[in-house]
Amino acid sequence: xxxxxxxxxxxxxxxxxxxxxxxxxxxxxxxxxxxxxxxxxxxxxxxxxxxxxxxxxxxxxxxxxxxxxxxxxxxxxxxxxxxxxxxxxxxxxxxxxxxxxxxxxxxxxxxxxxxxxxxxxxxxxxxxxxxxxxxxxxxxxxxxxxxxxxxxxxxxxxxxxxxxxxxxxxxxxxxxxxxxxxxxxxxxxxxxxxxxxxxxxxxxxxxxxxxxxxxxxxxxxxxxxxxxxxxxxxxxxxxxxxxxxxxxxxxxxxxxxxxxxxxxxxxxxxxxxxxxxxxxxxx
Numbered sequence: 001x002x003x004x005x006x007x008x009x010x011x012x013x014x015x016x017x018x019x020x021x022x023x024x025x026x027x028x029x030x031x032x033x034x035x036x037x038x039x040x041x042x043x044x045x046x047x048x049x050x051x052x053x054x055x056x057x058x059x060x061x062x063x064x065x066x067x068x069x070x071x072x073x074x075x076x077x078x079x080x081x082x083x084x085x086x087x088x089x090x091x092x093x094x095x096x097x098x099x100x101x102x103x104x105x106x107x108x109x110x111x112x113x114x115x116x117x118x119x120x121x122x123x124x125x126x127x128x129x130x131x132x133x134x135x136x137x138x139x140x141x142x143x144x145x146x147x148x149x150x151x152x153x154x155x156x157x158x159x160x161x162x163x164x165x166x167x168x169x170x171x172x173x174x175x176x177x178x179x180x181x182x183x184x185x186x187x188x189x190x191x192x193x194x195x196x197x198x199x200x201x202x203x204x205x206x207x208x209x210x211x212x213x214x215x216x217x218x219x220x221x222x223x224x225x226x227x228x229x230x231x232x233x234x235x236x237x238x239x240x241x242x243x244x245x246x247x248x249x250x251x252x253x254x255x256x257x258x259x260x261x262x263x264x265x266x267x268x269x270x271x272x273x274x275x276x277x278x279x280x281x282x283x
Contacts, residue, residue: 001161001164001165001168001190001193001194002190002193002248002249002250002251002253003186003189003190003248003251003253003255004164004165004168004169004172004186004190005168005251006251008251009172009177009178009182009183009186010172010177010178012178012182012255014182015256017260018256018259018260018263021260021263021264021267022179022181022263024267025181025218025263025266025267025270028220028266028267028270028271028273028274029217029218029220029270031274032218032219032220032270032273035273035274035277035278036219036222036223036277038277042277043223043277046223046224046273046276046277047222047223048076049225050221050222050223050224050225051075051076051093051096051225052071052072052075052076052225053225053227053228054092054096054221054225054226054227054228055071055074055075055089055092055093055096055227056071056075056089056228057225057227057228057230057231058092058202058203058206058207058227058230058231059085059088059089059092059203060231061202061227061230061231061234062199062200062202062203064085064088064089065085066085066086066089070082070086070089071089074086074089074090074093075089075093078090078093084123087122087123088120088121091119091120091121091122092120092203092207094119094120095116095119095120095207096207096210098116098119099207099210099211099214100222103211103214103215104214104215106211107170108166108169108170108187108208108211108212109166110159110162110163110166113162113166113191113196113204113208114128114129114130115128116204116207116208117129117197117200117204120200120203120204120207121197121199121200124199126197126198129197130155130158130159130162130196130197131155131158131195131196131197131198132155132198133155133198134151134152134154134155135152135195135198136148136150136151136152137149137150137151137152137195139238139242149242149245150193150242150245150248152193152194152195153193153194153195153196158194158196161194161196162191162194162196165187165190165191165194169183169186169187180212180216181216181218181262181263181266182259184209184212184213184216184262185255185258185259185262185263186255186259187208187212188205188208188209188212188258188262189241189244189245189248189255189258190248191204191205191208192205192241192245193245193248206226206227206230209226210226213266218266220266220269220270220273221269223273223276223277224269224270224272224273224276226265226266226269229265229268229269230265233261233265236261237261239257240257240258240260240261241258243257243258244256244257244258244259
């Protein structure tokens, strides 16, 4: 939304450090077919491991936790859930299934965002629906009272904001006005600043990240759990979101803390893929 307005992304001057990160990721993407064509059985193991880690980490970031011995049955065997947390684990797995199987056919639209939310929040009273009450992003600090870190878009403005965001993203990508990774990072940042759902925004954002990356040819998320890497750097994740959301409503925000974090996660994922695929090959 505000990241896409005017010529903001078109005129964006990328710092040298950001260019280096993008170059590293692009070079790794160029090598991904080399690794993903070899040792199919070993790569199947990487896929299953990534699936389990993605489901577990994306939910655990939001405080949804299940017993370790229930993860594999829920994720790989579609075991019936026993409680609400297990329902959300199963829902995220089903949303991943949709993206893994149909990425090229899924257009990033408001309808798709609501569809993904409905899948991961199945059983809740507002699954697939925009928020009905304005929300706030609260920062909890040990020994201190909660602080309002960010006030997202209001209830009344949410549908229009999501429409604008999706259309702007599609236009920028379709016209090749900015590098795809920059457009993807801006899409996710703006989505999180809009915060269109009562709950589940973080999980939907990570699903859309994976979908957009697949559509731009970055397949590393099939083999390395990007959500796990986010969870492992959770403090940095929240800090860069805080920094990049300052001034967002006015369009004066700095996208680079978030963009550089996003690129660093991808670089780390590709490095892990190359290391693990190499181990598979020599096993």
